[in-house]
Structure formats: C-alpha cells, structure tokens
Amino acid sequence: MPVTAELPNLSPTLQVIEGDAPPRAPRGSMAGTVPQFDVPTIEKKPKKERVSAPAPDARGRAVIALATGEIAGIADAAEDALAAAGLGVYQRGGEIVHVTMALGRDNAGNEVKNPGVKALGEYALQEALCSAALFEKFDARKGEYSYCNPPLELSKTLMQRGRSRLPVLAGFASAPTLRADGSVLETEGFDEPSGLLLEFEGVEYPEVPQNPTIEDARIAMNMLDALLNEFPFVLPHHRSAALSLLLTAVVRQSLPLAPMHAITAHTSSTGKSFLADLPSLLLTGNKAECSTWTGDIAEDKKSLHALLARGAQVIQLDNVPEGVSVGGAFLNTVLTSEKMAVRLLGTSSAPVVSTSTLLIATGNNLVLLADMARRVLLCKLDSGKENPETRKFEFDPEAILKAYRGEYVVAALTVLRAMAVAGYPYHGKAPLNGYNLWDQWVRGSLIWLGYDDPVASQGEVRALDPARTQLSNLLQSWHELFGSTNVRCREVVAAASEREGSMPSAEGGWSTGALRNPGLRDALVSVAAAGPDRPDATKLGYYCKSVEGRPLGGLKLVRGPDVQKSASWIVMEHTDGK
Secondary structure, X not given: OOOEEEOOOOOOOOEEEOOOOOOOOOOOOOOOOOOOOOXXXXXXXXXXXXXXXOOOOOOOOEEXXXXXXXXXXXXXXXXXXXHHOOOOEXXXXXXXXXXXXXXXXXXXXXXXXXXEEEEOOHHHHHHHHHHHEEEEEEEOOOOEEEEEOOOHHHHHHHHHOOOOOOOEXXXXXXXXXXXXXXXXXXXXXXXXXXXXXXXXXXXXXXXXXXXXXXXXXXXXXXXXXXXXXXXXXXXXXXXXXXXXXXXXXXXXXXXXXXXXEEEEEOOOOOOHXXXXXXXXXXXXXXXXXXXXXXXXXXXXXXXXXXXXXXXXXXXXXXXXXXXXXXOOXXXXXXXXXXXXXXOOOOOOOOOEEEXXXXXXXXXXXXXXXXXXXXXXXXXXXXXXXOOHHHOOOOOOHHHHHHHOHHHHXXXXXXXXXXXXXXXXXOOOOOOOOOOHHHHHHHHHHHHHOOOOOHHHHHHHHHHOOHXXXXXXXXXXXXXXXXXXXXXXXXXXXXXXXXXXXXXXXXXXXXXXXOEOOHHHHHHXXXXXXXXXXXXXXXXXXXXXXXXXXXXXXXXXXXXXXXXXXXXXXXXXXXXXXX
C-alpha cells in the first residue's frame, strides 16, 4: 500500500509518493519536483534615454554618455572628440601618439629640442580623453546622469581596436616644404592631404614663389652653393652630393625614400661634422641628433630605432670608428622601406615606425658595405694639410644659416619648385631605382642646372667595401694562374702554398723558399684562413658557394663538373647581360 509523507511548514503541502516515479521533467525545469509559488512580477524601469545629445560644456568639450553595449559608438565619439580638441593626438604606425618636444644630443654633446612623438599608454590616454570630452553615466539611484571619468577599458579599446578615426601623422616639418605633388606647403598646423604637421617655432619665412623660372632656380642654387665654398671637396660630384643634402633636407618628409649621404675624409678636423650639420640647421634651426654606430648590431639597432620611433627629421651617425663597416640588413631596410616593424628586445612587441628621416654618416676612411652602394651618396673631403685643425674658415656657414635661415629654405624650395613647374625635365641618366621621386626632384634639379651627377659617387662606395675587394683580388689572382679551367679547392690551396725550389727539409716538411704565387696566397688567406697565413680548402669551398655567380671586374666564379667526387670551380670572364 502506498505510503504518504507530509512535509511540514510548506503550503501547499508537497507529497512525496513512494512507488513508481513520475516522468522526468525536461532538463533545466523544476516542474513536478518543487512546490509552485505565485511570484509577483517586478516591472523593470525603462532605460533612461536622452531625447537629444547634450550641448558641449563651457570649454567646448563634447559630452559622451556611457551605456552598456554601446562600446563601438562610444569609441568612435571619443576619437572624434580627441581629433577636434587640438591636443596634438594622432595615430602613427598603429599607435596613438602625442606630439611633444623631444630632447636629443648633437655631435658636440649639446642638448637640442626637436618635435617628436610619444606613444600614449592607457593612463595618459585617459587623461587626454578627460581633456577632450566630458563623460557621464546614468545613476539609477538618483534617476539622472552624473559626470564620471572615462573608464580604462575605453582607453584599452582605443589602443587595441586596430583602426582609428584620428588623423594620420606622416611626419613633421619645421619649415615650409613641398607636398609630394610639388605644391607649396607653407601654412603652420596639420595638413591633412600630406599628413605633415608644420611647426615653425616663431620663425617667419619669406613667401615661396609659385612659378619660378630656371633663371630663378640658378640664382637660388648659387646662393646655396656659396655656403660650400670653403669645404675641400675631392671631386665635383662630391660637391653635388653636398648640395643634394641641402635640397633633400627641405622635402625629405614628402619623399617616400631618400638615399643616405656619407661624408668621409682621411683625417679628423677636415669639416665632416660641420658639413653634416648644415642640412639640419637649414631644416630645424638645430644641429642634427646623433645616433651611435659601433658595429654592434643590437646596440646600433636600438639607438637608431629610438630616434626613428620619435620621428627625428635628421639623424647623424657621427664619427663612425675607423674599420667599422656601415651597412647590414637593418640599415638597408631603413633606407629602402617607408615603414618597418622592429621587435623590441626582451618583448614580443613590434611597433611600426616610419623611416622618413634624412640619414647622414660621417667618419674617417668610412667603410661602406657593398650592399649599401645603391643606397648611399658619397661626399669626400681632403684638405691636403697634415694638420687640418689649423685651417681657418673665412666665413661661418653655420652662423649665416642661423641668421638667414628663412631665405635659404626658400632658395632650396625655389630650385625644386622650378623643377616641378618645368615639368621635371628628364636628366638622361639611368634612374636610381627605389628612389624615384628623389631622383626626379633632387638629382634631376642638380643635373638640370649644370651640376655633376651626385650618383656618380656610388662607384666609389662599392670600392670601399672590404668584402668586394677580397673577392676581386681572389678572382684576379685565380684567373691569372688557372685561366678558365676547372680546378678543385685543394688544388688552388696547394698552388698558393708552392715555393721556389721546394724540397724536403732535414727537420721535415718543405724548405721555406719564396712563394711562387704570393697574390693568390694573400687572397686565399683573406677569405679562407684556418690560421695565420694558412688557407684551408674546406673553408675555401664554403666561400666559393657564397660568392658563386657574382660578377666583379669582368670575372665571376661558377661551379664546374665534379672531379673524383669533389666540386670544381671555374673563374670565367663575364660581360653584362651574360
């Protein structure tokens, strides 16, 4: 007989009956297992909505209401408020940045101030948002909106959303300049078409002529050329390279890419750093900020990246130590890419930086790697004096530029603007690939006005590369001995080790007569040494693979047929196109 159990203090009474279990209720339902109560319905108050957008406050700040589920619209409104507030907040390289005056050091160690950017962190961005807008949220207890701070979640959203309505900052101009289309830009403030921010720091500039003639350009170029009269240039195209520095400086921010300028001399106190300061004095009124170049890849990369990230307009690699090669993958990328992502040491962060800077290197007997040849213009100085520091300049170009900077800026722009008005007459030279706009503007202007081609110096850059010299010596000495026959590396090493009158010595080994092929021996030791004056066939084999097919001096090294299961090599004559 079924047993009934009554549960006290429950109304209505819930009875649990032993025996057959009732059907299982659907998952998530408590029907049939717990008592059913009449629960009063609580009416939710309607969400407080504003009938119209609130008016800006007395400071002109927009009012942004915070509401759950509206983060996209709130973020858009916040970016619009930042852009309209004139706080110097922009987007650059995927980051939200603030324009500031950055402190740097020139080649004399003196402090210089130039405009720069700094990425805003979440708290700094929160402060900027407070300055740009008033934020409010609905207070349910009071039944009205109350002012509040923008939440940090909003700052993080703006920093990480991957898109932005903020204006894109391409770079700075501390003087009037030309846009990429050749039009004149001489009004202070942010220029949206070019993305340039013009800040003249109180300096007044003469008006840039809109339609100068070639005669106007010649007069302006003579004015710039006179600044260089006392620098001891070795060849005319070295002087052209120096003039290229001045012309490139005033439009560098509008050029996608520009070659680096390298200034070298045999001795100190010849005027290298003095000459390197002129384009920066012309552009910013200050000497150039300096970055170290020591040959330590990690340190050089860190130093140069910091200035690029800050937006430096001119960077000088000052007094590169003798014997330290200038070049490498990082510097090549800086000179051939408009933007680059650099992974910061010790982090997974890889911010994108702009490379729109005028890069200058100075040093005694500069060594430039061969892969820099098409990226560099060389300017060589030689005073011809044993003690050049005693040489006295009759006038001071630095003082002249500081006193009449506006006139010289307009002179440089007159040359380039005249070139644009003339329709960029073709200079008749093979273009410098990768630097097309620079080639058209700067190089074209110099040749148009009768100056030597500054690109002519690139042949000298190739000659300065020690690796190129080593390969050239090896190809020449190898070809002189073996012609275009195929030989194995061990045979080349053996030939380089042969001596006159070689015969076994009493102590063992061979007598030490004069080397039969000293040129080949020196060439092998420079590229494949296993010890002092001892070339190694295995190392030579690896070297041959690394330079296979590279033409130099009318010769190139190619692989021949295997001989007794060993690779053989042939140095054969080469002509361009074959």
